[in-house]
Amino acid sequence: MKPPHEPLKKLVGHPVSAIDTPALVLDLDAMQRNLGRMAEFARKHEVRWRPHAKMHKSAAIARLQMQAGACGVCVQKTAEAEILAAGGVHDIYISNQVVAPAKLARVAALAHLLAAERGQLAIAVDSGEGVTGLAQAMNAARASGATPAVIAVFVEIDVGQGRCGVAPGAIAVALAHEVRRHAALRLAGLQAYHGKAQHLRSARERREAIAGVVRDVQATRALMEAQGLKVECVTGAGTGTLVCEAASGAFNELQAGSFLFMDADYAANERDPAQPNFEHALFVKSQVMSVAADHAVCDAGHKSHAIDSGMPRVHLPEGAPRLALTYHNGGDEHGILRAAEPGGPLPRLGDTVWLIPGHCDPTVNLHDFMVGVRGGLAHGQVDRIVRVDARGAAS
Amino acid sequence: MKPPHEPLKKLVGHPVSAIDTPALVLDLDAMQRNLGRMAEFARKHEVRWRPHAKMHKSAAIARLQMQAGACGVCVQKTAEAEILAAGGVHDIYISNQVVAPAKLARVAALAHLLAAERGQLAIAVDSGEGVTGLAQAMNAARASGATPAVIAVFVEIDVGQGRCGVAPGAIAVALAHEVRRHAALRLAGLQAYHGKAQHLRSARERREAIAGVVRDVQATRALMEAQGLKVECVTGAGTGTLVCEAASGAFNELQAGSFLFMDADYAANERDPAQPNFEHALFVKSQVMSVAADHAVCDAGHKSHAIDSGMPRVHLPEGAPRLALTYHNGGDEHGILRAAEPGGPLPRLGDTVWLIPGHCDPTVNLHDFMVGVRGGLAHGQVDRIVRVDARGAAS
Numbered sequence: 121m122k123p124p125h126e127p128l129k130k131l132v133g134h135p136v137s138a139i140d141t142p143a144l145v146l147d148l149d150a151m152q153r154n155l156g157r158m159a160e161f162a163r164k165h166e167v168r169w170r171p172h173a174k175m176h177k178s179a180a181i182a183r184l185q186m187q188a189g190a191c192g193v194c195v196q197k198t199a200e201a202e203i204l205a206a207g208g209v210h211d212i213y214i215s216n217q218v219v220a221p222a223k224l225a226r227v228a229a230l231a232h233l234l235a236a237e238r239g240q241l242a243i244a245v246d247s248g249e250g251v252t253g254l255a256q257a258m259n260a261a262r263a264s265g266a267t268p269a270v271i272a273v274f275v276e277i278d279v280g281q282g283r284c285g286v287a288p289g290a291i292a293v294a295l296a297h298e299v300r301r302h303a304a305l306r307l308a309g310l311q312a313y314h315g316k317a318q319h320l321r322s323a324r325e326r327r328e329a330i331a332g333v334v335r336d337v338q339a340t341r342a343l344m345e346a347q348g349l350k351v352e353c354v355t356g357a358g359t360g361t362l363v364c365e366a367a368s369g370a371f372n373e374l375q376a377g378s379f380l381f382m383d384a385d386y387a388a389n390e391r392d393p394a395q396p397n398f399e400h401a402l403f404v405k406s407q408v409m410s411v412a413a414d415h416a417v418c419d420a421g422h423k424s425h426a427i428d429s430g431m432p433r434v435h436l437p438e439g440a441p442r443l444a445l446t447y448h449n450g451g452d453e454h455g456i457l458r459a460a461e462p463g464g465p466l467p468r469l470g471d472t473v474w475l476i477p478g479h480c481d482p483t484v485n486l487h488d489f490m491v492g493v494r495g496g497l498a499h500g501q502v503d504r505i506v507r508v509d510a511r512g513a514a515s
Numbered sequence: 516m517k518p519p520h521e522p523l524k525k526l527v528g529h530p531v532s533a534i535d536t537p538a539l540v541l542d543l544d545a546m547q548r549n550l551g552r553m554a555e556f557a558r559k560h561e562v563r564w565r566p567h568a569k570m571h572k573s574a575a576i577a578r579l580q581m582q583a584g585a586c587g588v589c590v591q592k593t594a595e596a597e598i599l600a601a602g603g604v605h606d607i608y609i610s611n612q613v614v615a616p617a618k619l620a621r622v623a624a625l626a627h628l629l630a631a632e633r634g635q636l637a638i639a640v641d642s643g644e645g646v647t648g649l650a651q652a653m654n655a656a657r658a659s660g661a662t663p664a665v666i667a668v669f670v671e672i673d674v675g676q677g678r679c680g681v682a683p684g685a686i687a688v689a690l691a692h693e694v695r696r697h698a699a700l701r702l703a704g705l706q707a708y709h710g711k712a713q714h715l716r717s718a719r720e721r722r723e724a725i726a727g728v729v730r731d732v733q734a735t736r737a738l739m740e741a742q743g744l745k746v747e748c749v750t751g752a753g754t755g756t757l758v759c760e761a762a763s764g765a766f767n768e769l770q771a772g773s774f775l776f777m778d779a780d781y782a783a784n785e786r787d788p789a790q791p792n793f794e795h796a797l798f799v800k801s802q803v804m805s806v807a808a809d810h811a812v813c814d815a816g817h818k819s820h821a822i823d824s825g826m827p828r829v830h831l832p833e834g835a836p837r838l839a840l841t842y843h844n845g846g847d848e849h850g851i852l853r854a855a856e857p858g859g860p861l862p863r864l865g866d867t868v869w870l871i872p873g874h875c876d877p878t879v880n881l882h883d884f885m886v887g888v889r890g891g892l893a894h895g896q897v898d899r900i901v902r903v904d905a906r907g908a909a910s
Contacts, residue, residue, distance in 0.1 A: 140617060140910045174847065196848040216848065217804045217812075219865050222535060246805050249864050283845055284805040284812050315846060409612045410641050410679040417612075417679050423880050424909050428817050428844075449823075450678055451710060452569065452876050453591045453611065453909070469644050470614050481847050485818050486880070488907050512883050512906075514819050514848070515535045 128489055131502040136493050139502065141407040141472070142420035144487040146381070148494050148503055150401035154380050157396035159189040162374065165366040170194055170213060170355065172377030175481045177510035178490075179207020181380070186211070192240075194375050198223050199513035201230055201241065207509055210239025213355070215311055215375060217246055217276070217284055223515065224253050228261035228271070235269035242272035244311045246285050251298045251305070258304035272308035273299045274355060277340055279333040281315045288336035293343050300349065309353035312337050313375065318360030319385065319429075323392040330364035337370045359386050363394040383480040385429035402483070402490075403435060403497065404475040406455065408467045414458065416445075416466045418473045421453040425475060426482035432475035439498030440474070443467055447475060484508055523884055526897045531888050534897065536802040536867070537815035539882040541776070543889050543898055545796035549775050552791035554584040557769065560761040565589055565608060565750065567772030570876045572905035573885075574602020576775070581606070587635075589770050593618050594908035596625055596636065602904055605634025608750070610706055610770060612641055612671070612679055618910065619648050623656035623666070630664035637667035639706045641681050646693045646700070653699035667703035668694045669750060672735055674728040675709045683731035688738050695744065704748035707732050708770065713755030714780065714824075718787040725759035732765045754781050758789040778875040780824035797878070797885075798830060798892065799870040801850065803862045809853065811840075811861045813868045816848040820870060821877035827870035834893030835869070838862055842870060879903055 131138060139145065162169040173182050173193040182193045182204055192211030195201045201212045212234065218227055231241040245251050251273070258271055277292045278285030286292050292310070299307045317329035333356070341351045355373040357365035362379070365371040378386055381402035391397070406420035425432050427449065434445040434457065444460035445467070457473065459466055467473060474497055477483035484490070490506040526533060534540065557564045568577050568588040577588045577599055587606030590596045596607045607629065613622055626636040640646050646668070653666055672687045673680030681687050687705070694702045712724035728751070736746045750768040752760035757774070760766040773781055776797035786792070801815035820827050822844065829840040829852065839855035840862070852868065854861055862868060869892055872878035879885070885901040 140615065142909050219804050220535065220802055247864055278807070282807075282810070283849055283851065407615055409614050412673070412677075415677070420909075422821070422823050423877055426817070428822055428847075452880075454678055456678065469642055482818055485847075486907065512881065514537050514815075 128491065128505045131491060132504060134502050136497055136500050136502065139405055139491050141405050142424040143405045144484065144490045145403045145405045145497065146490040146492045146506060147401045147403065147497060148492045150399050151380055154382070154398045154401060155185065155188045157398060158376075158379055161366065161396050162189065167366050167371060168373045170373050170375055171380065172215070172375050173204055174200060175377035176380065176484055177508045177513070178506055179204050179209055179509050180506055182207070182209045185380070191373070194377070197514055198226050198230070199515045200510040202226065203510040203513055205230060205234060210234050210237045212239070213242040213272075213274075215244050215274075215313070215355070217244060217250055219247070219250050219253060221253060221257070224257035225260065227254070228257035229266070231258065231271040232261050232266035232269040236267045240272060242274060242308055244274045244276040245295065245299065246276045248295065248298055251295065251302070255302035255305055258302070262304065270304055270306045273305045274308050274311040274353075275299065276311040277336060279312045279314045279336045279356075280317065280329060281313065283315065285311070288340045289343060292340050293347060293349065296344055296349050297347070307349060309351045309355065309372070310337060310340060311355055313356040313358065314361065315358065318358040319389070320360070321389055323390050326361050326389075326392070327364055330361045330368070334368045334370045341370075359398070360389055363392045367394065378480050381480040383429070383483070384433040384476045384478045387476070400435065400476050402477060402480050404432065404477060404483070406473045406475055408457070408469055408471045408473060411466060411469050416457040417450060418455040418457055419453070420455050420475060421451050422449070423452045424486060425477040426479045426486065428482060429479035432477050435474040435476045437474055437497035439496065445473070485511055487511065523886065523900045526886060527899060529897050531892055531895050531897065532867075534800055534886050536800050537819040538800045539879065539885045540798045540800045540892065541885040541887045541901060542796045542798065542892060543887045545794050546775055549777070549793050549796060550580065550583045552793060553771075553774055556761065556791050557584065562761050562766060563768045565768050565770055566775065567610070567770050568599055569595060570772035571775065571879055572903045572908070573901055574599050574604055574904050575901055577602070577604045580775070586768070589772070592909055593621050593625070594910045595905040597621065598905040598908055600625060600629060605629050605632045607634070608637040608669075610639050610669075610708070610750070612639060612645055614642070614645050614648060616648060616652070619652035620655065622649070623652035624661065626653065626666040627656050627661035627664040631662045635667060637669060637703055639669045639671040640690065640694065641671045641679050643690065643693055646690065646697070650697035650699055653697070657699065665699055665701045668700045669703050669706040669748075670694065671706040672731060674707045674731045675724060676711055678710065680706070683735045684738060687735050688742060688744065691739055691744050692742070702744060704746045704750065704767070705732060705735060706750055708751040708753065709756070710753065713753040714784070715755070716784055718785050721756050721787070722759050725756045725763070729763045729765045754793070755784055758787045762789065773875050776875040778824070778878070779828040779871045779873045782871070795830065795871050797872060797875050799827065799872060799878070801868045801870055803852070803864055803866045803868060806861060806864050811852040812845060813850040813852055814848070815850050815870060816846050817844070818847045819881060820872040821874045821881065823877060824874035827872050830869040830871045832869055832892035834891065840868070880906055882906065
């Protein structure tokens with residue numbers, strides 16, 4: 121017997137109704153509109169955009185973003201960088217720390233490989249050991265005969281996330297000096313991402329949080345420049361706050377990734393009036409497989425969509441029946457659907473149910489493929505199969 | 516460049532310290548002991564065991580379970596059944612509803628294929644439409660020239676889970692009669708699984724919940740037998756309650772799956788004295804990649820382990836430093852580690868951190884491979900790479 125994933129390609133050209141469930145479906149028209157909105161937003165604010173590919177993990181989508189004007193992509197993991205590079209993406213920033221010698225050797229090898237392709241690799245650091253290990257790996261890669269290369273290094277400062285990064289100010293400046301000591305490293309600037317601020321619900325709270333980020337960035341930058349350290353680039357921002365970083369003048373590069381697909385969690389934020397009106401482009405197509413008196417059960421549970429940021433929302437595409445339903449956790453393989461109003465109508469056995477995932481990044485990471493459709497979810501057709509190239513690539 | 520997953524095989528024979536992070540690590544010694552405990556428990560209670568392969572999704576492990584005495588395996592999805600069958604597992608029960616005609620055609624094809632291998636396929640139903648659709652698919656498969664086959668059918672009753680299943684009693688009996696109407700379907704008995712009861716923390720609550728399940732099962736069975744319907748098998752139970760179902764005399768088959776790997780959530784249950792002392796066998800190996808004043812950050816976030824049943828617990832293998840740490844959500848790719856006692860020591864940059872996942876099933880589903888080790892986590896070595904054959908197989 122053949123593995124059941126392969127036949128997806130034969131769906132191309134068929135109506136959306138032919139897609140077996142559960143399946144991750146990408147509305148390519150909506151994605152393209154989001155891409156255009158982001159490109160226009162970045163142009164207007166004269167800021168570069170380097171979307172986070174940890175969200176889609178697809179080389180094809182990364183290339184599409186760069187064709188639309190993105191200067192490159194971010195990733196979180198060495199393996200993601202390797203896989204996207206193999207897929208033709210040649211300007212990659214690992215916006216994260218790497219300290220294991222075996223991984224640093226891979227990072228150095230990739231930096232040399234991308235240099236040979238006239239691309240470039242960048243990485244973040246937040247420790248002296250990390251800087252030393254990276255320099256050793258770069259020197260070893262060079263000594264072993266690879267094309268000479270320099271890796272761009274961003275000093276990560278903790279601007280409120282409480283995760284990685286050194287304190288803004290003097291400690292960050294000291295680390296920047298350490299980077300400068302190594303010929304194979306090029307000090308590229310500051311990494312300043314406030315992850316928690318992305319999900320503050322009110323636009324005012326998000327603006328206040330990013331105002332603090334901007335103060336930290338400006339103070340650190342001033343101190344660096346006073347000591348002769350050039351800050352080429354300050355990079356950060358997510359889909360929740362990008363309007364703040366873009367308007368601040370303190371950021372050169374936006375890392376937002378989720379804008380492309382949007383998810384239920386970002387849609388639950390109060391929209392900042394300055395924010396482009398990104399629309400949902402990522403859905404789980406599901407089917408009702410059981411109906412009881414007070415609920416129905418669909419075939420998509422949390423092995424099909426991530427629930428770390430809450431349950432998916434039931435989506436009613438144009439042309440579909442207007443049933444108001446809420447989704448409740450039914451475990452790994454099931455979703456419980458209830459009428460939004462007690463006593464309201466439930467779907468019938470076999471009906472299609474569309475879900476907007478709570479969080480797009482870990483949802484995509486559950487799937488090997490996304491089914492790309494055009495012409496809408498109700499009456500459109502399958503245009504292409506998008507491979508999630510770096511699915512599960514966590515090392 | 517090669518994809519970074521392939522070189523895992525070269526780890527075999529190397530020490531555990533050589534495993535790159537994050538990685539899903541299986542303690543094969545502990546797993547083997549759990550397997551022996553389950554086999555002995557089932558023998559003692561004179562009950563069959565058909566462990567749920569939705570947990571491990573691996574044909575090699577399913578075969579190992581059957582060699583240890585399991586009568587077959589359960590799965591939740593048609594694609595899981597197809598993949599395990601291709602991996603040499605020939606007695607499979609889809610303990611779930613399937614209603615889509617395209618999937619029912621696959622179910623019927625698989626039933627015929629397993630019959631040709633002298634194996635068998637079984638499935639659950641909870642609707643008349645499901646029964647009719649299944650019979651049509653079986654007839655179509657037979658008409659198309661496949662070896663004659665019959666599929667075993669369990670009527671699922673809702674015994675408190677509030678998900679799939681018809682009400683116990685008359686409605687279930689009526690559905691059993693419908694199954695009997697079709698020559699290609701063999702009425703096999705009742706599916707009676709109470710998922711919610713698995714995670715009730717006190718042993719007393721679990722016993723009470725399963726006492727209710729047993730009453731429902733016995734009443735339905737009596738009604739069926741009074742109407743001449745033979746109940747060959749009552750199947751159900753999970754790792755949390757299996758002692759109750761086994762002792763009840765009402766169940767012929769136990770479906771528990773998690774006992775083999777155990778997870779932090781099941782370990783948080785008060786242990787019933789009658790329950791075998793299953794130990795943790797599944798771990799995420801992780802590395803500290805950043806250290807701040809009050810926390811450290813490891814490289815495993817919820818793309819490496821599922822958090823639907825809570826955060827992972829930090830595990831201290833024998834021979835490892837005795838640091839008391841708690842794990843906090845750091846997002847998709849990061850974990851935040853804090854000292855269990857305020858001011859307590861933190862791990863150092865580069866240190867290994869072992870995590871016990873909150874929930875094993877969806878954690879395994881995040882990984883393409885498990886690294887099987889023998890001789891302990893601290894000083895053992897890699898014995899084999901176990902492929903998660905049905906990873907992502909959700910259709």
